[in-house]
Amino acid sequence: MTLNIPDLARLMIDDAVKAALLEDWGRAGDITTQATIPGDARARAAIASRKEGRLAGTGFVESACRLTDPAIRVELLAHDGDVLQPGTAVARLSGPARSILACERAGLNYLGHLSGIATATSLFVARVAHTKASIVCTRKTTPGLRAFEKYAVRCGGGANHRFGLDDAVLIKDNHIAVAGGVVRAIERAKAHAGHMVKIEVEVDTLEQLREAMSAAPDAVLLDNMGPESLRSAVDIVAGRALTEASGGIELGTVAAIAEAGVDLISTGWITHSAPVLDLGLDIEID
Incomplete structure (x- = not known):
């Protein structure tokens, strides 16, 4: 089945992600990460599916990383509309550890929510x-x-x-x-x-x-x-x-x-x- 998936304007995504990041960071930012992770620490991370489903929302992960710190490198390994199995790798991140940790939840919240809708829809389809x-x-x-x-x-x-x-x-x-x-x-x-x-x-x-x-x-x-x-x-x-x-x-x-x-x-x-x-x-x- 060939999916007809429209483009989402980057401006729309960025506005939504910016609001989510500001909500999460509050007045002082990620104080846990600031207290426990050295400022010069670097990290690699992988986002993967833990259940079977359909992917949607990768652009929100990219936006969360870019708005938090342009130094975070994002490599997408799957694309919106793809079928996921438990353990399917969706993306790899690399860059400043503090920045990756600070944007993790905002990106995953959108990714999980939208992928849940895509998954539910695919079951009906x-x-x-x-x-x-x-x-x-x-x-x-x-x-x-x-x-x-x-x-x-x-x-x-x-x-x-x-x-x-x-x-x-x-x-x-x-x-x-x-x-x-x-x-x-x-x-x-x-x-x-x-x-x-x-x-x-x-x-x-x-x-x-x-x-x-x-x-x-x-x-x-x-x-x-x-x-x-x-x-x-x-x-x-x-x-x-x-x-x-x-x-x-x-x-x-x-x-x-x-x-x-x-x-x-x-x-x-x-x-x-x-x-x-x-x-x-x-x-x-x-």
Whole structure:
């Protein structure tokens, strides 16, 4: 499987890593390292995976090292999107020992968190590989980290849903209630949105889906429907719009949902509940 992984702007990464370093160092810096490690000591270190998973976030390790001390040399041995086994070496570091120790946690925090998301995504992707369905993320992300977490989803083989409230119209049940009905909500959206903006509408019954399709949305979000209802929904849509299944998606059920013939399966679990992938740094004083 060839992954389509976008580039993350170095400026974005640096800003996030700088904030993490300042948070960690506080007012006086790494007082433990300063007290125990001579200022001229040099070290080599290796970052390796302790569990099986999918890698994401190597750029954050590079940034943490560079912002802490340009004298730290980073050699990447694996790349974002790579499959990891226990013991897989991800990077080698060399340089001033104090500097390596001072930036270790900030770099590993991002690396473990993003690799955990990539790993969780890859598990879902594997379960639906025999179907046409794509696994997509949601806006259920950590505040301030959305772009990075959505990047990690791509590293795991998934795809991105909208990034925010401003890049697509997604009409949900509360919008429909206030607007006075699903057709009226879609018509108002079409009158307001620009020609480049896609319109998706959430429905939770087949009757509501039929009503929505009369207004020709670009996509329909089929909320909390089981496989049988989803198959019926796909037949109703008949290729006139993208079909997205959502709501309570789990590893144990995702294959059956994909087999119903939907185009997309969205899950917030891969970003808001994915466990951190255990990666560690082992250091050796020269």
